[in-house]
Amino acid sequence: MTGESTAPAPRRRGRPSRTQSEQGPAMREVILDAAREQFSERGYEKASVRSIAKAAGVDSALVHHYFGTKEQVFAAAIEVAFAPALAAPTAVAEGSLDDVGERLTRFILGVWENPKTRTPLLAIVRSAVNNETAATVFRRLISTQLLARIAERLDLPDAELRAELAAAQLVGTAMLRYVIQVEPLASADVEQIVARVAPVVQGHLTGP
Amino acid sequence: MTGESTAPAPRRRGRPSRTQSEQGPAMREVILDAAREQFSERGYEKASVRSIAKAAGVDSALVHHYFGTKEQVFAAAIEVAFAPALAAPTAVAEGSLDDVGERLTRFILGVWENPKTRTPLLAIVRSAVNNETAATVFRRLISTQLLARIAERLDLPDAELRAELAAAQLVGTAMLRYVIQVEPLASADVEQIVARVAPVVQGHLTGP
Numbered sequence: 001m002t003g004e005s006t007a008p009a010p011r012r013r014g015r016p017s018r019t020q021s022e023q024g025p026a027m028r029e030v031i032l033d034a035a036r037e038q039f040s041e042r043g044y045e046k047a048s049v050r051s052i053a054k055a056a057g058v059d060s061a062l063v064h065h066y067f068g069t070k071e072q073v074f075a076a077a078i079e080v081a082f083a084p085a086l087a088a089p090t091a092v093a094e095g096s097l098d099d100v101g102e103r104l105t106r107f108i109l110g111v112w113e114n115p116k117t118r119t120p121l122l123a124i125v126r127s128a129v130n131n132e133t134a135a136t137v138f139r140r141l142i143s144t145q146l147l148a149r150i151a152e153r154l155d156l157p158d159a160e161l162r163a164e165l166a167a168a169q170l171v172g173t174a175m176l177r178y179v180i181q182v183e184p185l186a187s188a189d190v191e192q193i194v195a196r197v198a199p200v201v202q203g204h205l206t207g208p
Numbered sequence: 209m210t211g212e213s214t215a216p217a218p219r220r221r222g223r224p225s226r227t228q229s230e231q232g233p234a235m236r237e238v239i240l241d242a243a244r245e246q247f248s249e250r251g252y253e254k255a256s257v258r259s260i261a262k263a264a265g266v267d268s269a270l271v272h273h274y275f276g277t278k279e280q281v282f283a284a285a286i287e288v289a290f291a292p293a294l295a296a297p298t299a300v301a302e303g304s305l306d307d308v309g310e311r312l313t314r315f316i317l318g319v320w321e322n323p324k325t326r327t328p329l330l331a332i333v334r335s336a337v338n339n340e341t342a343a344t345v346f347r348r349l350i351s352t353q354l355l356a357r358i359a360e361r362l363d364l365p366d367a368e369l370r371a372e373l374a375a376a377q378l379v380g381t382a383m384l385r386y387v388i389q390v391e392p393l394a395s396a397d398v399e400q401i402v403a404r405v406a407p408v409v410q411g412h413l414t415g416p
Binding site: 043 | 334368377379
C-alpha cells in the first residue's frame with residue numbers, strides 16, 4: 001500500500017479524522033483515480049470498495065466517507081471518465097441549429113478518435129453492458145447530463161426521442177468502428193464518416 | 209454431470225470412439241448448447257473447453273474433436289445464437305430496394321423485441337465488447353455473413369460502408385433501447401421507431 005503515507009492520521013472505521021477531511025479534494029482525486037482503474041481493469045462486478053481503498057492506499061471507511069456505496073463511487077468515476085463526452089451539449093449550443101448535426105458528429109467522433117478519451121469511455125461501455133447496476137448508473141448519467149441537455153436546445157416536439165435516435169447513430173458508429181472494428185468503416189477517413197453521418201444526425205434532431 | 213449417460217462408450221483422450229462419432233449430430237448439439245450456456249454465463253474469458261465439456265457431461269477431447277479450440281467453439285456457438293439475425297440478408301433480398309430500409313429495420317427490431325432471440329444476442333455483444341478474441345470472431349461473422357451479403361444486394365459504390373452505417377443506426381438503437389434502456393426510446397412503440405429509423409437505413413443503403 002504505497003499510498004499509505006498520504007493518509008497519515010490515525011483513523012477509526014467510518015470516521016475519517018479532521019486531518020483527512022482537510023486534505024479532501026486531493027484525497028478524493030486519489031480515490032477516484034483508483035476507482036477508475038479498478039472498474040476499468042476488473043469490471044463493475046469484481047471491483048469493490050475494499051479493492052478501491054487498497055489501490056488508493058487508504059481505509060475502506062474513507063472511500064465510504066467521500067462517496068458512499070460502490071454504486072456511488074462508480075457514478076462519480078464514470079462522471080469523470082465521461083466528462084469529455086458530457087461537453088457535447090455545449091458543442092450543440094454553440095452555434096446555429098442548421099448545422100448542429102455536423103457539430104455533434106464531429107464532437108463525438110473527436111472524443112472516440114483520441115485514445116486518451118476513448119479508453120475510459122470503452123471501460124464504461126463494458127461495465128454498462130455487463131452489469132444491470134452499472135447500466136442503471138450509466139443510463140441516469142447520459143439521460144440527465146447528455147440527452148436531456150441536448151433535447152433542451154432543440155425546442156421541438158419529441159426532442160428527447162430525437163436526441164436519442166441521433167445518439168443511436170453515433171453510438172452504433174462508434175461500436176462498429178472502434179469496438180468491433182468492421183472494415184471498411186474502421187479504416188475510413190473521419191471526413192467520409194462525417195459526410196455520411198452528420199446529415200442523419202441533423203435529420204433526427206431537427207427534421208420533420 | 210447429468211449428461212454423462214449420453215456418452216456411453218469408453219473413451220480415450222483425443223480419440224472419440226466410433227460410437228461417439230456415429231451419434232455426431234446429437235452430441236454436437238449437446239456440446240453446442242453447453243457452450244452457449246457457458247459463454248453466456250461466464251463470458252468468453254472465463255469459459256473454457258474444460259468447463260464446456262463438464263457442462264455437457266463429456267470429455268474435453270470430444271469438444272476438441274467436434275470443434276477444435278475454444279475460439280472455434282465460440283465461433284460455432286455464436287453462429288447458432290446469431291442465426292436469427294443472419295437471416296437479415298434474406299429479408300433484404302425479398303422485395304424491392306425501394307423499401308429495403310423498412311424491411312431491414314423491421315427485421316432487426318423483430319429479432320431484438322423477442323426475448324428468445326434477444327438473450328443470446330446480448331450474450332454475444334457482451335463477449336465481443338469484453339474480449340479481443342471474441343470481438344475478432346464476432347467481427348468475422350458479421351462481416352462475412354451479414355454485412356457483405358447485404359452489400360452484395362445493393363450493387364452500388366461503397367456498398368459495404370453503406371451497409372455498415374445502416375447497421376450502425378440499428379445497432380445503436382438496439383443498444384440504447386434494449387441494453388442501456390434510455391427513455392423515452394426504451395418504451396416507444398415499435399412503429400414509431402420504424403417510422404423514424406427506416407428512412408435513415410434506406411438513406412444509408414440506397415441514398416445519393
